[in-house]
Amino acid sequence: xxxxxxxxxxxxxxxxxxxxxxxxxxxxxxxxxxxxxxxxxxxxxxxxxxxxxxxxxxxxxxxxxxxxxxxxxxxxxxxxxxxxxxxxxxxxxxxxxxxxxxxxxxxxxxxxxxxxxxxxxxxxxxxxxxxxxxxxxxxxxxxxxxxxxxxxxxxxxxxxxxxxxxxxxxxxxxxxxxxxxxx
Numbered sequence: 001x002x003x004x005x006x007x008x009x010x011x012x013x014x015x016x017x018x019x020x021x022x023x024x025x026x027x028x029x030x031x032x033x034x035x036x037x038x039x040x041x042x043x044x045x046x047x048x049x050x051x052x053x054x055x056x057x058x059x060x061x062x063x064x065x066x067x068x069x070x071x072x073x074x075x076x077x078x079x080x081x082x083x084x085x086x087x088x089x090x091x092x093x094x095x096x097x098x099x100x101x102x103x104x105x106x107x108x109x110x111x112x113x114x115x116x117x118x119x120x121x122x123x124x125x126x127x128x129x130x131x132x133x134x135x136x137x138x139x140x141x142x143x144x145x146x147x148x149x150x151x152x153x154x155x156x157x158x159x160x161x162x163x164x165x166x167x168x169x170x171x172x173x174x175x176x177x178x179x180x181x182x183x
Contacts, residue, residue, distance in 0.1 A: 015058050018048040019070040023135075026073050030138035045074055073137065080104075081117030081140035085170040095141065101181035102141045103154070108175045116143040116167040116180075141180075143167045148183035 022044050029037045048070065051058050058064050076083065080095035080102055092107035093114065106112055119142050121130040130139055143149065145165040152159030154177050161183055162171060 015048050015051045015067050016063055018044055018051075019066045022048065022070050023073055026070075026077055027132055027136065027138060029077070030140065031132070041074070041077075069135070076137060076140065079140075081142070082114055085113040085115050097141075098179055099181065101149075101179060104173075104178040104180055106173050106175050106178065111172045111174050113170045113172050115170040116164075117141060118143055118145055118164075118168045144182070150179075150181045150183050152179055153177065154179050 022041055025037055025041050025044075028034075029041065048067070052067075058067050078095070079093040080097070082093055082095055082102070082104060084091050084093065090107075090109055091112055092105075093112075094105045094107075096103050104114075106114065117139055119130070120137075120139060121127045143164040145163070145168055147164045148161050149164060149167060150159040150161055151167075151171070151173075159179075167180075
């Protein structure tokens with residue numbers, strides 16, 4: 001088990017190997033969603049995140065950007081690419097596949113403007129497919145900007161119908177559970 005060190009000048013078993021291995025696993029589960037791989041990512045993220053010190057640093061070197069990128073990749077995996085338009089403390093977004101759609105949970109003290117992912121490989125990089133790339137940010141729940149989506153509460157009678165482009169720009173959602181499905 002990892003033990004925090006008290007002397008920042010002493011070398012530590014590096015987070016960097018954890019970050020690289022976890023990133024590779026995230027790229028894999030994005031394309032091949034294997035339950036055991038998700039479990040492994042969870043266990044290794046617990047170890048890696050446990051290496052962060054109270055002051056926010058890990059090992060006091062420029063490579064801490066790799067730690068940050070891995071943490072962001074992990075957060076986007078957990079939210080399936082749905083993210084707040086403007087982050088503030090106390091906001092939490094989690095998501096899981098729900099049929100062909102998404103089960104979404106928003107934790108906040110009030111409504112949050114959330115944005116959905118789009119086919120970045122096509123629009124930003126002009127690639128015909130979402131090829132695996134080194135240091136990529138995988139696309140998870142990709143919204144078709146020209147399609148209609150139903151967004152409502154689980155088991156609720158009414159659902160809003162929104163254009164995918166609206167979801168990409170961002171919509172206000174109250175805290176709680178939501179189901180997002182292509183119309």
